Amino acid sequence: MNFSRQRESIINILKLNYEHPTAYRIYELVKEIEPTISKSTVYRNLEQLVELGKVRKISTGGNFEHYDIVRDSHSHAICKCCGNIFDVNLDVEKIANFIKNQTEMSGCNEIIVMGICKDCEKEN
Amino acid sequence: MNFSRQRESIINILKLNYEHPTAYRIYELVKEIEPTISKSTVYRNLEQLVELGKVRKISTGGNFEHYDIVRDSHSHAICKCCGNIFDVNLDVEKIANFIKNQTEMSGCNEIIVMGICKDCEKEN
DNA sequence: CATAAATTCGTAATCATTCCTATTTTTAAT
DNA sequence: ATTAAAAATAGGAATGATTACGAATTTATG
Numbered sequence: 001m002n003f004s005r006q007r008e009s010i011i012n013i014l015k016l017n018y019e020h021p022t023a024y025r026i027y028e029l030v031k032e033i034e035p036t037i038s039k040s041t042v043y044r045n046l047e048q049l050v051e052l053g054k055v056r057k058i059s060t061g062g063n064f065e066h067y068d069i070v071r072d073s074h075s076h077a078i079c080k081c082c083g084n085i086f087d088v089n090l091d092v093e094k095i096a097n098f099i100k101n102q103t104e105m106s107g108c109n110e111i112i113v114m115g116i117c118k119d120c121e122k123e124n
Numbered sequence: 125m126n127f128s129r130q131r132e133s134i135i136n137i138l139k140l141n142y143e144h145p146t147a148y149r150i151y152e153l154v155k156e157i158e159p160t161i162s163k164s165t166v167y168r169n170l171e172q173l174v175e176l177g178k179v180r181k182i183s184t185g186g187n188f189e190h191y192d193i194v195r196d197s198h199s200h201a202i203c204k205c206c207g208n209i210f211d212v213n214l215d216v217e218k219i220a221n222f223i224k225n226q227t228e229m230s231g232c233n234e235i236i237v238m239g240i241c242k243d244c245e246k247e248n
Numbered sequence: 249c250a251t252a253a254a255t256t257c258g259t260a261a262t263c264a265t266t267c268c269t270a271t272t273t274t275t276a277a278t
Numbered sequence: 279a280t281t282a283a284a285a286a287t288a289g290g291a292a293t294g295a296t297t298a299c300g301a302a303t304t305t306a307t308g
Contacts, residue, residue: 002274002285024264038288043265045286059183063296064264077229086227095214099237103210105201108239113223115232126254126305148295162257167296169255187265187295 001052007045009034014055014069020076020085022064056110058085077113081120088113125176131169133158138179138193144200144209146188180234182209199235205244212237 013029014021021029027042046067049055058066058076062083068076077086096107137153138145145153151166170191173179182190182200186207192200201210220231 004273004286006287022264036288038290039264040266040268040289041287047266057185059185061181061183061189065185077223077227077232079229084228086229088223088227088229090219090222095237096239098214099201099212099239103201103212104208104242105203105210105212105237105239106242106245108201108237110238112236112238113219113229113232114234114236115220115223115229118228118230121230128255128304130256146295160257162259163295164258164297164299165256171297189295 001048004045006030006034006037006041007049009037010042010045011049011054011069014067020058020066020068022066024064026067058112060085061114075111075113077115079117079120080114081116081124084117086117125172128169130154130158130161130165131173133161134166134169135173135178135193138191144182144190144192146190148188150191182236184209185238199237201237201239203241203244204238205240205248208241210241 009030010026013026013033017026017029019025023043023046024039026046027037027039030037030042046055046057050057050067054070056068056070058068058078060066060078060083061080066085073092075088075090075092077088078084079086090111090113092109092111095111096109099105099108133154134150137150137157141150141153143149147167147170148163150170151161151163154161154166170179170181174181174191178194180192180194182192182202184190184202184207185204190209197216199212199214199216201212202208203210214235214237216233216235219235220233223229223232
């Protein structure tokens, strides 16, 4: 993988952003620094970075994929109602062992928890 | 919600199918029983059934949404490599409590575990 | 039966993502 | 510093799963 200014900008934006942005949001933010960047560059780089394990893709069940740069190991909780994504610390290792004994999975490195957030619960 | 023959067929197909089918696969299968059913009817009904809590939508990070009729309470493990979905039994209640104390989530009713399946591990 | 509400079918529209290609940038070797 | 090969980009077109729409049909209720 060669160096590219655009990719560095994408990574920098991801490092500054803790909001689990969508690809399009990342595109918008990078555009402020790198005005001529194209959407395809953003999508291609995100895909590559996910492949390399430097970025995680989070599917919420909504219409967009969200992205999160890998810092420490944490899991995600998603509100089914508003789609917000929260960080959670779960014992992934423990769950991985449990899974391994129970299914055809050889292990796991990511856990996504779906539920309702406190705000949405209040409103309904 | 009124009765509809088409919806009953969709539910029946889901009851018979343990493979976490996509909307399109469900459409194909229902079509064998109900040849004039339209894709929009399948999509609309799946959405309604998800809303009612009778069906669960499973986002794998791939291009399609998968569906699973709610029988017993179980969680899902997804292979990041092949996209296969496996059933798992996790202590959701315990995790829900853990989540509740740690985040803005009021609880959870579904856990998705991402990892690599044994077959894909062998191949790589 | 008659009416209103719900549902369906078929197709068109949407829109996030992927694909394509000519051009530019990066890398490594000479 | 040049050069050639490989990698990456910009921009726009294509894709394709899903959603939206409207006229026609079916269901529920009195």
